[in-house]
Amino acid sequence: MISAIGFDADDTLWQNEAWFRLTQERFTDLLRDYADPHRLHERLLAAERRNIGAYGFGVKGFTLSMIETAIEVTEGRVPASVISELLGSGRAMLDHPVELLPHARETVQALAGRFRLILITKGDLLHQERKLAQSGLGDFFDAVEIVSDKTPQVYQRIFARHGSGADRALMTGNSMKSDVVAAIDAGAWAVHVPHGPAWELESADEPAENPRYRSLPDLSGLPGLVEELAASPWE
Template identity: 55%
Template sequence: MSTGRSKISITTIAFDADDTLWQNEQFFRLTEQRFADLLRDYTDAPDLNDRLIAAVTKNLSFYGFGMKGFTLSMVETALEVTDHRVPGTVIAEILAAGRELLNYPIETLPYVDQTLTQLQDNYRLILVTKGDVFDQERKLAASGLAEYFAAVEIVSDKNEATYRRIYERHTDGADRTVMVGNSLRSDIVPALAAGSYAVYIPHDLTWSYEHADEPAAQPRYAKTDHIGQLEATIAKFGTID
């Protein structure tokens, strides 16, 4: 007698990159501190970091995600909080601090290499990352992980339409795909809206912009402590009605 339930057949796993496969946010935090140090003699604004993050968020629609927009937002904030009195030498150092974001080493997170090695035998793996194309391509090359992925999508933003397009292009359908990432706002909520499964792997330094309410009641959603638990977590999706 049929129970009305069927076995899930996941064929594709899509991965976020920054702070899912390798460290990223920690270097922006270091740059924020460098920015504050550079301006210490020119402003006593108690909310300097908040004003910087507000500028970064405001400028997303102009510059997108990544180090270029962050650097321009640092310059804008420095000018605003000092009433344009900040010396040109300090602006030059701010620009240098932004460029330094391109020089930090790429550090893969624990269990990443082992997990991708295991998963590639049974799943099609794709990378879905947002930000500056040059920077994301650089980080992927430096990570040594490119060979694992059948496709790489570098997008300006992640929303439901983005995921629908990617699923149509690279997968057997949303209902046979899992999206994995550390951002509820960008990796989980819109992927679920597009019809796929999603696994949330929290990162201690996830940017506040990427926060959202956890969709805990969603049957296609799961949360795990680290990427090493991913295969077992996907298996727990079990059956669906």
């Protein structure tokens, strides 16, 4: 019943959100004389939400949103040294070595060749390509889709192009909004594998009663779950 399995990349296969949070802590330290940490967080989140349509997801948009927020909270008086450090923090995030999450390699390797594996990720094209190359997982995937957003329509197109349609596909990821709810709305099955605190803009209600939804504590249980589903469809 399952012909294709989609994998999210950031915080599903490798570490990502932790570097954003560390950089945001540095951002807060640099600007604590102008606003309290909670207020800075709210202003930065508002800037990110406002800028997604223009900058997309990823480090570059995050860096520009930090700079924009710094200008706003200082009423244009932000020192050039702070702007320089924020740019440096963005470059450091782009250059950070890839750190695979537990069970990522063995899980992808166990499923490769038995199902069509598709990496489906949001973010900057060059950065995501670099991370995939560094991860050593690229050869296990039959297709790679780096998209501007994950919507039901995007999933339908991807699973039609690389599989037998969304109804015979399964999406795996850490984002309840992008990897689970959007995939289920497309007609696919979805497995939530949480990893650390979720970014506020990726939050959504858990579709706990949906028969096409499952949750796993980590990726190690995915091959067994896929076998279970292949033998006994959820519906």
